[in-house]
Amino acid sequence: MSVAAATSTAVRAERKSEKKERRALLLVLLGALSAIGPLSIDMYLPALPAITSEMLSGPAQVQLTLTACLIGVSVGQVIAGPFSDTRGRRMPLIVGVAGFMAASLLCAFAQSVPMLIAFRLLQGMLGGAALVIVRAVVRDLYEGAAIARIFATLMLVSGLAPILAPIAGAQLLAFTSWRGVFVALSLAGVVLLVAVLAGVRETLPAESRESGGLKHTVRTFWQLLRDRSFMGYALTGGLAFAAMFGYISGSPFVLQEVYGATPTQYSLIFGLNALALTVMAQVGGRLSGRVSPAAIVVAGLATSLAGAALLMAAALTGLGLWGIVAGLVVIMLGQGLTLPGTSALALGSQPAQVAGSAAALMGVLQFALGAVSAPLVGVVGAGTAVPMASVMLGLIVCAVLAYAVLGRTRASSRS
Numbered sequence: 001m002s003v004a005a006a007t008s009t010a011v012r013a014e015r016k017s018e019k020k021e022r023r024a025l026l027l028v029l030l031g032a033l034s035a036i037g038p039l040s041i042d043m044y045l046p047a048l049p050a051i052t053s054e055m056l057s058g059p060a061q062v063q064l065t066l067t068a069c070l071i072g073v074s075v076g077q078v079i080a081g082p083f084s085d086t087r088g089r090r091m092p093l094i095v096g097v098a099g100f101m102a103a104s105l106l107c108a109f110a111q112s113v114p115m116l117i118a119f120r121l122l123q124g125m126l127g128g129a130a131l132v133i134v135r136a137v138v139r140d141l142y143e144g145a146a147i148a149r150i151f152a153t154l155m156l157v158s159g160l161a162p163i164l165a166p167i168a169g170a171q172l173l174a175f176t177s178w179r180g181v182f183v184a185l186s187l188a189g190v191v192l193l194v195a196v197l198a199g200v201r202e203t204l205p206a207e208s209r210e211s212g213g214l215k216h217t218v219r220t221f222w223q224l225l226r227d228r229s230f231m232g233y234a235l236t237g238g239l240a241f242a243a244m245f246g247y248i249s250g251s252p253f254v255l256q257e258v259y260g261a262t263p264t265q266y267s268l269i270f271g272l273n274a275l276a277l278t279v280m281a282q283v284g285g286r287l288s289g290r291v292s293p294a295a296i297v298v299a300g301l302a303t304s305l306a307g308a309a310l311l312m313a314a315a316l317t318g319l320g321l322w323g324i325v326a327g328l329v330v331i332m333l334g335q336g337l338t339l340p341g342t343s344a345l346a347l348g349s350q351p352a353q354v355a356g357s358a359a360a361l362m363g364v365l366q367f368a369l370g371a372v373s374a375p376l377v378g379v380v381g382a383g384t385a386v387p388m389a390s391v392m393l394g395l396i397v398c399a400v401l402a403y404a405v406l407g408r409t410r411a412s413s414r415s
Helices: 003-034 036-042 045-054 059-087 090-108 113-141 145-173 178-199 213-225 228-258 263-287 293-317 321-348 352-380 386-414
Strands: none
Touching: 003 036, 003 113, 003 178, 036 059, 036 090, 036 113, 036 145, 036 178, 045 059, 045 145, 045 178, 045 228, 045 263, 059 090, 059 113, 059 228, 059 352, 090 113, 090 178, 113 352, 145 178, 145 263, 213 228, 213 352, 228 263, 228 293, 228 321, 228 352, 228 386, 263 293, 263 321, 293 321, 293 386, 321 386, 352 386
16 A cells, blocks of 8 residues: 555544544533423422522412423424524524523522513523424434434433432522522533534535425424324323423422422432433333333333322322322333333324424423423412322323323234
């Protein structure tokens, strides 16, 4: 081999190595960006009682700050996803992260619950924009089996974030107020913005961008809404997701005020439940090649229903904190099977060309139902665990019915 050929081979190898390193760094950044949603939702949860006390408000009103964030995430995904298809990924991502940073800082200076609700809505919208563009960037860069592998990695990050977020929030509350939690989120936004500016290039060339616009997106969504099997799977997952947010919104008050858990104890219990969800999701993923998604969903729904019954029994009979925790852990184990399984069934029922719109509609449905369920716990009542248990049991029963009525026939044919 000549010196020139050897040099050319070495240069190509070096460039290939540099490309792999850039991709690896990009994946780390995308993983961090995918944690924006869990951090926004979960990091301030240990502070909900403190916000209620300082604002001289009730739990139901303060829980609307969580509802606002969930609605914002849904709206942000619907707006930013189609917009990035027509205008590219980088600039909307920069706007989303920068806006998230500013909205988090505004939350820290809110002087009333309505003001905090408005700022949380804005924070959710901008964070949701970043979330949907992360998925789009992955689709731009990877094909085939690589996409599934990358999404699995990002899902693991999303699963770990809820474990760490409330723990971090509780530690911050040890030396600052709830406002300091939002300042910390704003600082995290600064770090992410710098990383995006330095490490994310445009991944959708101008010649590959969509020209259909909003009209095309609306037409696709309408077709999906009329698809009985898709809506059965999506509703099953959405109702199960809503039950989880009934827990997220109600548990700070139930565990800390009713059962006397400290913020640190609450964060550890929350982490235990998030770990149960994450571990069972990984188990379901390992089983998916050997067991049908329908069987996994049925097992998940049965487990969640058993956990909800245990939670209700613990609330009604006074089994104490650990009876409540046991019921919640069993529910989360079931959720770890149900949520990925319903996603696989819903997306598998659609042709590849509408998979992105189907995933977006599923996300909107999940967060919209979660936004409705979050304040229900406070509206039903306070002072015991019964309202939270009632809402969670009711939503899980509705998920079972949605699957049995709308999704069961198609799922059985695919088994």
